[in-house]
Amino acid sequence: xxxxxxxxxxxxxxxxxxxxxxxxxxxxxxxxxxxxxxxxxxxxxxxxxxxxxxxxxxxxxxxxxxxxxxxxxxxxxxxxxxxxxxxxxxxxxxxxxxxxxxxxxxxxxxxxxxxxxxxxxxxxxxxxxxxxxxxxxxxxxxxxxxxxxxxxxxxxxxxxxxxxxxxxxxxxxxxxxxxxxxxxxxxxxxxxxxxxxxxxxxxxxxxxxxxxxxxxxxxxxxxxxxxxxxxxxxxxxxxxxxxxxxxxxxxxxxxxxxxxxxxxxxxxxxxxxxxxxxxxxxxxxxxxxxxxxxxxxxxxxxxxxxxxxxxxxxxxxxxxxxxxxxxxxxxxxxxxxxxxxxxxxxxxxxxxxxxxxxxxxxxxxxxxxxxxxxxxxxxxxxxxxxxxxxxxxxxxxxxxxxxxxxxxxxxxxxxxxx
Ligand code: ADP
Ligand code: MG
Numbered sequence: 001x002x003x004x005x006x007x008x009x010x011x012x013x014x015x016x017x018x019x020x021x022x023x024x025x026x027x028x029x030x031x032x033x034x035x036x037x038x039x040x041x042x043x044x045x046x047x048x049x050x051x052x053x054x055x056x057x058x059x060x061x062x063x064x065x066x067x068x069x070x071x072x073x074x075x076x077x078x079x080x081x082x083x084x085x086x087x088x089x090x091x092x093x094x095x096x097x098x099x100x101x102x103x104x105x106x107x108x109x110x111x112x113x114x115x116x117x118x119x120x121x122x123x124x125x126x127x128x129x130x131x132x133x134x135x136x137x138x139x140x141x142x143x144x145x146x147x148x149x150x151x152x153x154x155x156x157x158x159x160x161x162x163x164x165x166x167x168x169x170x171x172x173x174x175x176x177x178x179x180x181x182x183x184x185x186x187x188x189x190x191x192x193x194x195x196x197x198x199x200x201x202x203x204x205x206x207x208x209x210x211x212x213x214x215x216x217x218x219x220x221x222x223x224x225x226x227x228x229x230x231x232x233x234x235x236x237x238x239x240x241x242x243x244x245x246x247x248x249x250x251x252x253x254x255x256x257x258x259x260x261x262x263x264x265x266x267x268x269x270x271x272x273x274x275x276x277x278x279x280x281x282x283x284x285x286x287x288x289x290x291x292x293x294x295x296x297x298x299x300x301x302x303x304x305x306x307x308x309x310x311x312x313x314x315x316x317x318x319x320x321x322x323x324x325x326x327x328x329x330x331x332x333x334x335x336x337x338x339x340x341x342x343x344x345x346x347x348x349x350x351x352x353x354x355x356x357x358x359x360x361x362x363x364x365x366x367x368x369x370x371x372x373x374x375x376x377x378x379x380x381x382x383x384x385x386x387x388x389x390x391x392x393x394x395x396x397x398x399x400x401x402x403x404x405x406x407x408x409x410x411x412x413x414x415x416x417x418x
Contacts, residue, residue, distance in 0.1 A: 022037060024038065066123030094116070144170045197358070227241070230293065235295075269338075312328075
């Protein structure tokens with residue numbers, strides 16, 4: 001990574017504002033359901049504490065739409081962080097204002113940690129208001145962005161603030177960029193990407209970048225987007241849901257035939273009833289395996305079939321590098337989870353350098369019980385997707401370069417990726 005990190009600057013005795021990604025799931029009682037993102041921030045926090053910094057943590061949680069919302073308070077996160085860190089973590093009920101200023105400037109000591117309240121309680125966060133960004137900057141002498149999961153957003157706490165202080169990456173941010181960057185920039189080949197998920201429209205940028213710039217050796221397509229491609233190729237897709245935008249994009253991608261290296265499922269699991277991922281499958285629903293080009297009328301595709309899983313698995317096992325984004329079936333429902341499980345096990349068994357990104361894909365890897373055999377599981381869903389699309393991440397771009405950049409500018413996404 002060509003951005004400075006906390007290892008490149010002196011932090012001792014300094015007030016350091018660290019943007020973390022504590023956008024975690026809470027249960028109905030407000031308890032933290034999954035502390036992966038909190039754990040992922042510990043290295044940076046411990047390193048700063050050990051070097052005698054005064055650590056001020058800031059994050060968003062959920063979508064409070066610019067107003068205080070008690071159910072989206074970061075208070076429960078402060079308690080969980082304190083448990084994980086094994087040290088006191090103070091919590092303040094706002095992220096700017098007199099109380100916060102008094103605390104960080106007069107009370108906070110070297111090696112201490114304070115977490116500020118949800119930054120999205122202020123509308124100026126998401127509008128990236130410069131005056132608000134300056135208020136945040138005024139809390140610190142050094143700004144650290146460790147919120148990879150929010151790096152694709154140009155908000156006040158992820159981007160704006162970086163313009164007013166020395167701004168460097170945290171250790172998680174650096175690791176994310178190093179791992180994701182390595183697989184698309186200098187992968188050991190064969191390089192295989194597996195793309196699934198519900199819609200082509202959300203993945204078209206990734207498909208294009210992987211084919212045209214990264215030049216993957218294999219692109220294995222599964223999930224809901226399969227049906228847009230089949231329909232674009234003039235095949236019957238039954239009752240499978242294909243939105244117009246996805247169909248148009250799929251048509252464009254296959255206008256000269258299926259691009260070289262791209263593999264579509266040859267068999268699919270179909271059902272004759274609608275389904276809801278939050279509920280078990282209707283017990284009256286029939287489920288069967290059919291050739292991908294012969295989906296019966298009234299039936300909809302919900303998973304890749306066993307023949308496809310086997311063929312994809314063979315390609316994965318021969319790969320040296322694997323990128324995976326998006327489940328290949330509706331893995332939340334047991335009857336449609338086999339394909340995604342098979343992919344997860346193939347990736348794990350391949351011994352390839354493997355990177356998994358995307359909210360549901362990460363859940364699927366954990367559900368399959370193979371998380372510890374994946375080289376890198378990204379903490380950023382949308383951010384990892386935009387990175388794989390070759391887009392600049394504003395939160396990363398705003399950080400200081402290790403070596404000053406030459407004057408000449410490069411085409412978007414082609415080079416200069418941090
Ligand atoms: P990620 O979060 O990993 O990037 P997406 O958000 O793109 O993945 O897509 C995940 C969702 O795609 C899952 O909830 C899964 O149920 C859904 N999905 C996968 N295959 C299908 C399918 N055949 N039909 C409908 N939805 C599907
Ligand atoms: Mg998702």
